[in-house]
Each structure stands twice: as C-alpha cells, then as structure tokens.
Amino acid sequence: GDSVTQMEGPVTLSEEAFLTINCTYTATGYPSLFWYVQYPGEGLQLLLKATKADDKGSNKGFEATYRKETTSFHLEKGSVQVSDSAVYFCALSQNEKLTFGTGTRLTIIP
Amino acid sequence: NAGVMQNPRHLVRRRGQEARLRCSPMKGHSHVYWYRQLPEEGLKFMVYLQKENIIDESGMPKERFSAEFPKEGPSILRIQQVVRGDSAAYFCASSPSISNEAFFGQGTRLTVV
DSSP states (O other): OOEEEEOOSOEEEETTOOEEEOEEEEOSSOOEEEEEEEOTTOOEEEEEEEOSTTOEEEETTEEEEOBTTTTBOOEEESSOOGGGOEEEEEEEEETTEEEEOOOEEEEEEO | OOOOEEEOSEEEEOTTOOEEEEEEOOTTOOEEEEEEEOTTSOEEEEEEEETTEEEEOTTSOSSSEEEEOOSSSOEEEEEOSOOGGGOEEEEEEEEOTTOOOOEEOOOEEEEEO
C-alpha cells in the first residue's frame, strides 16, 4: 500500500539556519504530495502542495519539489524563524485518502 | 466560511463508557475523513465518508468503533466501551467533492481514565 517516510525528529536549529526535512514516498499511481504543519494544541494546516512531477509547492518561505525519479518531496526553507517551531507532516493523496508520515518536530532557538 | 468544527475539544471518559465525537465540515464540503493521532505519532487514517455513505473504513478497528455522516447534521465518530488505548487526538477533515485538498479541524483530545 501507499506509505510516506520522513526524517526522524526532533530537529533543533538556530534562527536563520537552513532547513531540510526529508520525505520519500511509495505509491502505486501518481499521487498528489503535501506538507502539513501542526502548531501546539492545533489541528493540521496545509503548508504547500504539488500535484504532478517537477511541480514546486511554496508558501511562507518553504519550498518542496515533487521528484518522481527519487520519489521524494523534501521540505526546505532558507532562513528559519522561531515562529516556524511546529511538527511538520509529509503526506500523499491517492484515491481520496491522505496517507501521512510520522511527523518531524522542529524547534528553532533564538 | 467557518472552518471544520469539531467538538468537544477535550473529552474525558472512564473505561467502559461511550465517546461521541462530532465534526461539522466546511460549508459545501461533502467528504469527511477521520484520523487518529497517538502521542508522538503521525496521523492514521480511520474512515472516509460522504453524505449517508461510508466509502472507506479500512483504518477503523472492527469492534467498538463506528462512524456516520447523516444527510443533516454533523459527522459522528462513536467509540463504545472505551479503553485506555483509545486515548488519542481524533482529527476530522473535509474536502469539496472534486478536490483532494483536505481542511482539518482542531481535533478532539480523548482521555480515558
């Protein structure tokens, strides 16, 4: 079945550091790919998405490119802020079902 | 347009009691999904419903758990005879009929004591 594997956490970075959170997937078809963010005590919010190969999703300084050849959708940001501290989930959508990775907790220290 | 509304936000039940979790999807959304998040884990798909129909319940435990999405009113996730292992955050998401982007509620945190 479909699955998503993402970088184990927790990840701790200093403010203004470069961020990469790795995500790879396994799927039988051609899924859409997503990054969701969960702030403490909140539900998930869609951060960005890509619906086909080579698409780049971007939002709030975050980017991820749909790489079909490596089945990856790594999340990047050039300069993180304290307010980016949250749990980040990579997900794929196929057949009306979202499959999530286990999440990566990110902490940014001033 | 209000977002996905879940209630209650927090629910405490004793072992053996029933838990009823409610989810009102966004206006115009006819697809509802329920997910469970155990502490320090990702979200696990439970069930996907459209109005009055269960489309996919492959992630739902076979016993004690049931879900409905009636023609009128919210979607309900019902857990009978709760056990400590049911303690988790339960998230509902909704989407429009032809889109695969899901919008999440803030979740119901169930604690079984």
